[in-house]
Amino acid sequence: MSQVLDIQEMQFWLDKVVSWGQADSPDTQRDSRLHLGRLKEFLQQVLTHISNTSSTTEIMERMPFLGQFLGRLCWNSYITADDTSRSLLFQCLWGLYSEHPSTAVERKANQWIQKVLCQLTTEEDSVAMPHLMNGLHVPPTEYHLKVLRKIVTMLQGSIGRSCSSLGNTNERCSCDSVLATSEACVPLVKSSEAAPLVSALLQRPVTCVKAALSEHFLDACSSAYSSQRLSLEEPAAVSLWYHSLSSLEEAVLSLLESVLTNTGSTPQKLEQLIAQSMLPKACAQHCSIFLVTNDIFRSILKQAEGHEPVKCLIQTFTSCFLKEMTVLQSQKCVSVKAFFPQSPQRLLVPLLTQPSEMPREAWRHHLNWLSSSLQRLTEEEEEDAGERSSTTRGYHTVFEAWFLLVQCARWVQAALQLLVSSGPVDAGPLLWLLTFYYHPTNRGHGRALQLVRAREAWSHLLSLSTAEAGPLPAGHLQSLVTLVSTQPQQPSQPPLLILSLLIGFTVFFPQSLSKSTEILQMVVGRSGLVDEAACVLCSLELRLNEGSCSSSNADGVHLRLKALQNTLTHMHAA
Amino acid sequence: MEAVLKNLASTAELLAVASHSAAVEQWDERTLSRAFHWAQYCEHVFFRFHNNQAIRGAAEKQLQLTAQRLRAALPDHHQVAFSDLFRCRHLLLIGLLNNPKLPGSIMKILFDTKNPVDTKDNEYQDVTGFCSRLVQYKSACKVLRPLTDQSLVGADAEVQGMMLMTRLSALLGQGSDACRTEHSLDSVLQGCEGQEEHFCLVIAAALLTPEDSPTTIASQDFLLNWLQKKHNVLQGMCSALHTTLLGNLAKKHVKFRGAYTDLVKRWASDMEYSVNDGVWFQTHRSPTVSFQKLSEHFQTLFEACPADVEQELTALKISDGNFDISGLSIWGDLLSVLTK
Numbered sequence: 001m002s003q004v005l006d007i008q009e010m011q012f013w014l015d016k017v018v019s020w021g022q023a024d025s026p027d028t029q030r031d032s033r034l035h036l037g038r039l040k041e042f043l044q045q046v047l048t049h050i051s052n053t054s055s056t057t058e059i060m061e062r063m064p065f066l067g068q069f070l071g072r073l074c075w076n077s078y079i080t081a082d083d084t085s086r087s088l089l090f091q092c093l094w095g096l097y098s099e100h101p102s103t104a105v106e107r108k109a110n111q112w113i114q115k116v117l118c119q120l121t122t123e124e125d126s127v128a129m130p131h132l133m134n135g136l137h138v139p140p141t142e143y144h145l146k147v148l149r150k151i152v153t154m155l156q157g158s159i160g161r162s163c164s165s166l167g168n169t170n171e172r173c174s175c176d177s178v179l180a181t182s183e184a185c186v187p188l189v190k191s192s193e194a195a196p197l198v199s200a201l202l203q204r205p206v207t208c209v210k211a212a213l214s215e216h217f218l219d220a221c222s223s224a225y226s227s228q229r230l231s232l233e234e235p236a237a238v239s240l241w242y243h244s245l246s247s248l249e250e251a252v253l254s255l256l257e258s259v260l261t262n263t264g265s266t267p268q269k270l271e272q273l274i275a276q277s278m279l280p281k282a283c284a285q286h287c288s289i290f291l292v293t294n295d296i297f298r299s300i301l302k303q304a305e306g307h308e309p310v311k312c313l314i315q316t317f318t319s320c321f322l323k324e325m326t327v328l329q330s331q332k333c334v335s336v337k338a339f340f341p342q343s344p345q346r347l348l349v350p351l352l353t354q355p356s357e358m359p360r361e362a363w364r365h366h367l368n369w370l371s372s373s374l375q376r377l378t379e380e381e382e383e384d385a386g387e388r389s390s391t392t393r394g395y396h397t398v399f400e401a402w403f404l405l406v407q408c409a410r411w412v413q414a415a416l417q418l419l420v421s422s423g424p425v426d427a428g429p430l431l432w433l434l435t436f437y438y439h440p441t442n443r444g445h446g447r448a449l450q451l452v453r454a455r456e457a458w459s460h461l462l463s464l465s466t467a468e469a470g471p472l473p474a475g476h477l478q479s480l481v482t483l484v485s486t487q488p489q490q491p492s493q494p495p496l497l498i499l500s501l502l503i504g505f506t507v508f509f510p511q512s513l514s515k516s517t518e519i520l521q522m523v524v525g526r527s528g529l530v531d532e533a534a535c536v537l538c539s540l541e542l543r544l545n546e547g548s549c550s551s552s553n554a555d556g557v558h559l560r561l562k563a564l565q566n567t568l569t570h571m572h573a574a
Numbered sequence: 575m576e577a578v579l580k581n582l583a584s585t586a587e588l589l590a591v592a593s594h595s596a597a598v599e600q601w602d603e604r605t606l607s608r609a610f611h612w613a614q615y616c617e618h619v620f621f622r623f624h625n626n627q628a629i630r631g632a633a634e635k636q637l638q639l640t641a642q643r644l645r646a647a648l649p650d651h652h653q654v655a656f657s658d659l660f661r662c663r664h665l666l667l668i669g670l671l672n673n674p675k676l677p678g679s680i681m682k683i684l685f686d687t688k689n690p691v692d693t694k695d696n697e698y699q700d701v702t703g704f705c706s707r708l709v710q711y712k713s714a715c716k717v718l719r720p721l722t723d724q725s726l727v728g729a730d731a732e733v734q735g736m737m738l739m740t741r742l743s744a745l746l747g748q749g750s751d752a753c754r755t756e757h758s759l760d761s762v763l764q765g766c767e768g769q770e771e772h773f774c775l776v777i778a779a780a781l782l783t784p785e786d787s788p789t790t791i792a793s794q795d796f797l798l799n800w801l802q803k804k805h806n807v808l809q810g811m812c813s814a815l816h817t818t819l820l821g822n823l824a825k826k827h828v829k830f831r832g833a834y835t836d837l838v839k840r841w842a843s844d845m846e847y848s849v850n851d852g853v854w855f856q857t858h859r860s861p862t863v864s865f866q867k868l869s870e871h872f873q874t875l876f877e878a879c880p881a882d883v884e885q886e887l888t889a890l891k892i893s894d895g896n897f898d899i900s901g902l903s904i905w906g907d908l909l910s911v912l913t914k
Contacts, residue, residue, distance in 0.1 A: 026720065081713035086706065087687035097678045111674065117685060118671035121705045122664075125716075126730070128772050131765030135758070136737045137624075139617070139661035141704075143733070144711040150729040151718045158724065177721060184717050191714060 005049050005063070013042055014065050017072040032078035033186055033216055036085065043088040050095035056106045059096065067096070067112065074120050082187030083229075093117070148193050155181055156200045178204060182217040189220045190229040199236040202243065213243060222247035226254075238282040241289055248289060252296045255279060259313045267542035270312065274320050283339075284324035290339050293317075298403060308496065311406050312539050318407040322352065343404045344397065347373060351408040364422075367415050371429035374436055377401055382442055395441065402440040412437045413540060416500060419458075420508040431455060438497040450497060457483045457498045461505045464519055477522055484527045499529065499536045507540065507561055516560065517567050525571060534568045537561065575629065578619060582633055583640045585612045585662070586654050593669030594648040598676050603683055603701070610701050613662040620659035625748045630656055667705070685709075726819045727779045731772065735779025738762070742780075742793035752796070759800055763807070774811040777801065778819055781827060798829040812837055813861065817874045824878035831878060835886075838871045842908065847901045854904060869911045876912050884912070 016035065020028045032039075046066070053059045059066065070092055079085045093113050098106040124130055124140070133143050159178055182201050188194035198221065201213060222244045224230035225237070232240060241248035255277040259270060274280060283290035297314050304310045328334060340348055350370060358366060381398050405412065412434060419430040435454050439447045460476040460483070484498050502523055506516040524533045541561055588609055591597050601609075623629040634656045641653035658665060667684070670676050686703040715729075722729055741762075745755045766773040777797065785791050801808050812820060812834060824831040841863050845854045854865040876883045887909040894903035900910070 029717065077713035077716035080709055081717050083687065083710070086710065086713075090685050090687055090706070094678070094682060097681075099678055110678070114671065114674070114676065114681065117681060117705070118668075120709055121671060122668050126769075126772075128766050128769035129730070132734055132762060132773075132776070133737075134657075134661075135762030135765050136734070136741045137621070137660040138737050139664050141664065141708050141711070143737075144708065144715060146733045146737075147729050148711050148715050148718075150733050151715060151722055154722050154725055154729055155718060158722075177724075181718075181721055184721055187717065188714055191710065193711070194714060194718075 005045060009042065010063065010065065010069070013039070014069050017069055017076070020072070020076055028076070029078050029184065032076055033183055036078070036082065036186065036216075039079070040085055040088060043085065043092060047088060047092050047095060050092060056096050056098050056101075056109050057103050060105055060109065067109065070096075071112075071116055074116055078187055080120070081191075083190045085187070145193070152194055152197045156197050159197075159204055160200055179212055179214055182214040186214070186216045186220045189217070189224045195230070198230065199232060202232070202236045202239040218244040218247075222250070226250050234278050234281070237278060238285060238289075241282055242286050245292065248292055249296065251277065251279060252293050256296075256300060256313070260309055267312075267316070267538070270316050270542070271320065274313070274317050280317060280320035281324045283321050284328050284334075287338050290321065291341075294339075301403065301406065302399075308535055308539055311409065312542055314406055315409040316542065319410070322354075340404070342400050344377065344401050347377075347401060347404060351404050351411060355410055355414040363414055363418055364426075367411065367418060367433065368426075368429045370411060371415075371433040371436075374401055374405070375429075375432055378436070378440075378442075378447075398440060402436070405437055409437065413544070416504040416540075417508050420504045421510070427455075427458065431458060434500065435497060438500070453483055454497055454501065457501055461501060461509075461519075465505060465509050465511050465515070472518065472522060477519075477526075480523050481526045484523060484529060495529075496532070496536060499533055500540070503533065503536050503540060503564075506564055507537075507557060513560055513563055517564065520564060520567060521571065524568070530568055530572050534565070534572070537565055537568065541565075575632070578629075579632060579636045581612075582616060582619060582659075583636050585616045586637055586640045587644060588612055589654055589662075589666055589669055590644045590648050590651045592666055593673055594650050595673075596675040598670065598673055598680070601677065601680055606680055606683060607701050609666060610663055610704075613666045616659045616662040620656070620662070624656070624660075625745070671705075726816050727775055727782070731775035732779045734776045735781075736783055738776060738780040738797075739783050739790060739793050742796060743789040746792055746796060747789060755796065756800055759797075763804075770807075770810050771814045774807070774814050777807065777811060778815055778823060781823055781830065782819075794827070795829075798827055798833075802829065802833050808833055808837060812871070813863075817870050820871070821874040821878055824875055831875065834871075835875055835883075838868065838875070841871075842868055842904050845904045847904075849901070852901070854901075854907065865907075869908055872908050872912060884909070887912070 016031075020032060049063075050059055053062070070089060073079050073089055079089065093116070096109050097113050098110060101107040101110055122140075129143070130140075133140065138146075155177075159181055178201065181197070185194060185198055185201060189198050201217070202221065204213075218240070221230060221240055225232060225240060225247060237251075241251060255274065259273055262269070262273070279289075279293060283293055297317070300310055301314065325334065325336065325339075336352060337345070337348065347370070350366065350373075355363065378398050378401075381395065415430045415433045419427055419434070431454050432451060435447055435451045439450045442448055457480060460480045463476045464472055464480070480498075480502070484495050484502070486495075502520070506520045509516070520533070524530055544557065544561070592609060619633075623633065637654055637656060641651065644651045654665065670680065670684075683702055684705040687706050688703065719729065725732075727735070741758070742755065745758060763773060766776075780797060781794055783790060783794070785794065801811075820834065824834055841856070844856050844858065845865065845868070846857055847854050854868075856862040872883065872887070887905050890905035891903050891909055894905060897903065897906065900907050
């Protein structure tokens with residue numbers, strides 16, 4: 001019968017509370033802290049048991065020691081200081097309280113509960129306190145709140161003092177109290193009065209070997225923060241992530257969730273969401289936070305590689321992170337390389353450099369270099385992989401190169417912009433780069449085949465755009481629709497590469513807006529890919545917002561982009 | 575004024591009902607919240623008029639009459655004194671929690687443990703969880719208090735010292751005569767019987783409160799004058815408090831330094847030298863002070879004001895014959911300890 005509590009366990013807890021007694025000795029506190037989690041579970045079981053039993057008389061018959069157990073717990077301040085335990089404890093007492101007592105046992109239980117609660121509220125430990133407070137006209141609640149605030153301020157001050165005994169384990173220093181204070185704060189992390197102390201503990205610089213924070217404390221903070229029962233200012237939250245991996249993971253996953261459930265939101269909103277998460281700043285401050293965050297992105301990307309919103313998130317996140325790095329680098333010297341240990345080092349600086357940091361004339365050379373480097377890298381690894389049939393290392397390098405390109409996807413947009421605006425000249429490397437971005441491997445994604453299709457689509461687009469005035473050449477149009485509508489290898493995925501070429505042409509090709517709109521309407525309308533095209537247009541807008549668009553024609557491009565977006569919205573509505 | 579007196583009488587009736595009547599069985603959240611508001615109103619009345627003798631007298635009389643009337647119906651009823659009104663909500667709480675007829679639903683409201691955030695929209699947020707919050711504050715203090723043992727004064731004494739300053743400032747600010755203020759201070763001291771050592775800490779904390787305003791300075795000055803008249807308290811402070819704390823007080827207040835110096839000089843002059851044991855000892859003082867402890871006190875004063883102490887001890891040594899042999903003059907021996 002699930003209702004019956006384990007007698008042995010009841011006995012264990014009864015012995016425990018008897019051994020704790022009423023004294024608030026350090027030993028009692030330590031043991032209470034060790035058992036707090038299990039005790040909460042047990043109290044929850046007791047509560048379930050009580051609510052499943054019809055009357056207090058029946059509970060008392062089955063568990064004659066329950067009253068003693070709950071009564072004693074009321075005098076363990078470590079338990080009553082903790083919001084959850086106190087709540088469970090009171091709920092258990094209410095469970096034993098009979099609204100309409102019908103037996104002597106029930107009447108007695110009611111009286112007892114009222115007495116316990118009355119004592120708990122009105123009894124004072126110090127004999128002098130009530131007299132003194134009467135003389136000074138201070139009501140008890142106000143007095144206790146003031147003392148609590150005072151203690152918090154005192155402890156905040158004492159743990160805030162810096163320690164100079166770096167590394168010397170024999171010397172006594174103020175750090176001795178850090179561990180003890182953090183342990184004592186375990187039941188108080190949800191209390192708004194203790195919040196300044198909790199925050200100060202989290203932010204204490206690790207200058208001394210003895211200044212470690214208790215694991216219990218970090219776990220308690222982490223769970224209180226994620227359930228929004230503990231609010232932390234930015235530096236304290238960053239410290240929490242620095243100290244507690246689980247809390248960092250939770251923060252990153254919650255950012256991912258909020259971004260991915262808000263698909264279709266504007267680039268500005270995305271950037272705002274990311275900045276609000278405080279994670280880019282935390283990443284810039286602590287390399288370890290960036291490495292963990294990046295690892296989570298890496299594995300999400302592996303699971304959802306073709307998912308454009310994930311790629312957008314990663315790209316925007318990286319760009320926010322780099323901005324924070326720039327701010328930080330002006331204050332202290334930080335090496336970016338330490339943040340990207342797995343990336344191919346040759347590509348790191350060229351990719352992390354923003355297109356806006358380079359004169360437009362240098363783009364062609366830079367992009368050709370990037371394309372050929374990536375091409376060589378993939379060829380080498382794919383040859384290697386061919387020789388050693390079961391290798392993963394080779395793909396690992398390709399993946400890392402691709403991951404870095406996803407993080408720095410402004411160069412992909414720059415390639416598209418350059419490809420379209422410079423016409424048929426030297427299109428090979430740029431087309432390859434774009435193909436690699438959407439189809440990183442040959443084996444899984446059929447990159448070679450996709451490249452052929454991209455070239456084909458591109459030449460059709462060129463012919464459409466350079467055609468004489470009049471109706472659009474039907475042959476090229478039809479071929480384009482066919483290319484967009486079929487997707488070999490990964491039929492479930494939208495043909496983003498071809499779509500992005502199409503969108504790139506309509507936005508950047510020097511032709512009238514009406515012609516661009518007509519091409520877009522024709523191809524998208526016939527292939528039925530309105531949503532997908534809107535999504536590609538949106539990620540293009542995102543990249544343009546990040547300042548990679550050359551300034552002279554930026555306004556024109558934005559106006560055109562908005563107009564095309566309107567066209568798609570109307571098509572969607574129609 | 576009549577309206578205020580009438581309200582006081584009604585609240586006294588309310589407290590009586592809350593403590594002794596079965597009528598509380600009919601109470602609900604709204605009744606409870608209104609009762610708390612009335613109690614809070616009385617707290618305001620207390621702080622507004624407790625220094626006004628005329629109004630206070632009228633209020634006392636009104637409360638007395640009400641109590642007489644109430645006792646007819648509720649024999650267990652005790653009169654509420656005007657001086658108790660500052661904690662009227664607490665009195666209401668004690669009354670309710672001790673009333674055997676208090677319904678469980680009212681207790682559940684008082685001990686509600688919901689997050690304060692959740693109760694923001696609650697109309698009755700002031701009473702909801704009132705007891706739970708009090709229990710939380712007390713428990714949190716108990717959990718954290720042992721960690722502050724490095725503080726010489728302690729959080730409780732520090733808060734009480736600050737409150738003592740507030741009370742003194744209020745008394746002096748309201749133009750109460752010195753005699754009445756002294757009387758108030760005396761009655762606070764009387765309340766601390768058996769806890770004198772703690773009271774010394776409270777006085778020290780009050781005197782060490784930062785002087786951020788003219789009223790603080792005036793209050794501290796008043797406290798110092800009072801202390802000079804209370805030899806027992808001063809002696810208690812100098813015997814019980816840590817010398818670091820005494821040193822801080824001596825550095826901050828010249829008046830305290832003077833009183834402290836006079837006291838330890840008196841202690842020193844009571845010393846006799848035992849030729850057999852080769853030590854200074856006290857004959858007729860209880861508790862006795864050792865030479866070691868005495869030199870610590872002089873060391874403390876020396877650190878607070880080196881020139882004065884050295885000059886004074888030298889003069890006293892000269893008056894004793896200015897011998898450089900130990901055991902002949904207590905001043906000479908203390909001086910040699912200080913200048914070692």
